[in-house]
Amino acid sequence: MWNIDTNAPLQSILDNPECPPLLRRTLTGPISWQTRNETSVQKALTSPRAAPQWVAALLAMGVTITVEGDAGPEEMPLTVGAESPSPHILRIPPLFLPPMGGDEGGWRWGEARVTRTPADEPIVAVVAVVEVNGDVVRQARVVLTGVWPEPVRLAQATEQLVGRPLDEDNIRAAAEAVEKEVAPRGDFRGSEEYRRAMAGVLTRRALGQCSQQEASDE
CATH class of the missing domain: 3.30.390.50 (CO dehydrogenase flavoprotein, C-terminal domain)
Incomplete structure (x- = not known):
């Protein structure tokens, strides 16, 4: 499991060697280096127009988030938008980490x-x-x-x-x-x-x- 601090900038995701190819693909192209450094994971989730393809990849991967609940940290499926819960951890399942695919998981x-x-x-x-x-x-x-x-x-x-x-x-x-x-x-x-x-x-x-x-x- 790869746990990502949602205060981290998007560029730090791209720089991490654990970044899955799908996330790497959707963080490059029209998203500039400056935008990736100025946009936090949290901002991208609450304002998906900043990096819509990257957010789309997260939803397609079925990632989960950790939020602070009344009884402590709670894990739940990712949702996006201004009214969604504010996560402090984004959790990437290990089956998506390199190498992805093969016989394990399919x-x-x-x-x-x-x-x-x-x-x-x-x-x-x-x-x-x-x-x-x-x-x-x-x-x-x-x-x-x-x-x-x-x-x-x-x-x-x-x-x-x-x-x-x-x-x-x-x-x-x-x-x-x-x-x-x-x-x-x-x-x-x-x-x-x-x-x-x-x-x-x-x-x-x-x-x-x-x-x-x-x-x-x-």
């Missing part, structure tokens, strides 16, 4: 995004984390940014993958369900129709990456 991850330029914040982004046991999906979490009224949210539609093979037909069906579930708001970077379409396309890509990782490990 976890796979995928990430896909669409941007105007490589340096821009993604218009829509998808992070998928899937646990596969043999040929069957045991858990699947897909989190999207840019397609909800809030900055980031876990999609419910991909729960239909559980108990099924992570094959092309099931991935396509899950992506179509996500496309129907999202509630995007259009702006100058992308219309509602464009964002909805990208939600489906990127979900399919991210889950496809999970499927390819599964195949490569067999």
Whole structure:
């Protein structure tokens, strides 16, 4: 278990050799070095617009937090937003720490995004984390940014993958369900129709990456 002090800056997460590849991927790109140093973990969780893809990765990984309760420290699932509990510890499960995947746990991850330029914040982004046991999906979490009224949210539609093979037909069906579930708001970077379409396309890509990782490990 990797316990992260929520007062720490995001840059310290990236600098830590234990940082999982998925978190490393979502902390780079459009998030500048200055932003990573000026933004604490706590700020990123309470104001997800600061690092939405990183927060999406945390939700997809199913990380937990430790908060101070009336009876002492309490561990609970991560939630984000201004009204969420204020954690003092972010707990990354050991199964996500390098090396991730392989025979222990069978976890796979995928990430896909669409941007105007490589340096821009993604218009829509998808992070998928899937646990596969043999040929069957045991858990699947897909989190999207840019397609909800809030900055980031876990999609419910991909729960239909559980108990099924992570094959092309099931991935396509899950992506179509996500496309129907999202509630995007259009702006100058992308219309509602464009964002909805990208939600489906990127979900399919991210889950496809999970499927390819599964195949490569067999």
